[in-house]
Amino acid sequence: MDTVIDKVKEKFNQNALQYDNQRRKLIPCFEDFYSVPVSIIETDKETPKILDIGAGTGLFASFVKEKYPKAKITLIDISENMLEKARSRFKEEENIAYINADYSEYKFEEQFDVIVSSLSIHHLTDEEKKKLFNHVYNLLTPKGIFVNADQVLGHTRFIDSMYKNDWNNKIAMSGLTDSEIQAAHERTKLDQMATLDHQIKWLSDIGFQDVDCVYKYFNFVVMFARKD
Template sequence: MNIKALFDTAAQDYDRTRSQYIPCFDEFYSTALGLIPHESQAHIKVLDIGAGTGLLSGLVAAAFPKAAITLADISDEMLSKARERFNSNPNIEYSTLDFINAPIIGKYDVVVSALALHHTPQEKLKGVFQKIYDALENGGYFINADQTLGSTLENEEKYAQAWLNGTKAKGCTDRDIEIAIERMKADKTATLQNQLNWLSEVGFVHVDCWYKNYRFAVYSGQKPD
């Protein structure tokens, strides 16, 4: 199953299990939100890459009510659920986008992403970072909350066990876990160090990882002003 079909299928039930599939949900998303370096009433343009049902964009919209936010995702079904979430909010736009293979149109003050870019083949992720860099205004920020691959096989096994323990503690059923593991077959996750290196190589500065809990990490970079 390709990525579009995978998430078209997952759209109806996607939000129900988000906080269970991400054991560190609160810290993970709050760190990403806290990295947006603007005043709450700022008129900023934000692009959410791989926006899905709009979970991260919803947090951004609540924290920055005057922001113009574009949700971009390959799945029309996911964007349909996002439209339900935002209920005709005039500050929200939607774009069906295959960010791996298509250009990113427009200029933005902030580009955010959550749990989307790890579906990019590793050999293409640097190119996606380049497109994000090019879509930012000078001085703009890219903030990514995503998964990382363990730096060794042993570490990856620890990541997997920690995730399994955490999801069970959050109340995931055996069926929920089976569904998640099936979706993981589409993952193309890279190590954190490689992701940070590729950001720097395309031109981002002040690149750093601000939060990490086993495989879940939040990092950012700035396009020079």
């Protein structure tokens, strides 16, 4: 029987070609959701080493690359089709590495100054999230930062229902086709979201400093954490 990871890989392999075009319509707060995390990524290194976990087509990494053009960026994703799109995106760029693997299990041989993620970690179980956050902490250099732009579970059933209703209403009016909307709903069946409060606590308990949610739009959030 396929694992959740296998199903995630299959769904995102299928959606790779349309992924970027659909982002602006599937994320009602698209501009803020990507500009805010980039704005808080600060390092005094001219050529920082940056890891993007669950990098997909490299959309988030492309914004980071604009801010730090000399950065050495590593993209890791379980979907080979997504990474093919990333390779096409960065074909003129240097210092980009690609890893086709499950980031929750992959053994990295180096540390990074910045680790980012966008709309990926919510596919993990709570225990897998905790394990990953600990792994991220160990992979960061001193004063390194972790920025996670993701979706969270509402802290009550009512609030979570409000989040979902808002998203459903907005994508229904987004201009996406019925088949595209249906495919998006199918992908949400793979979500294993956790509440924002729980994730803030997990990050703090691991040892991260200055843990905060710096942006929130219904269930779309940007979390920040710093290694001392």
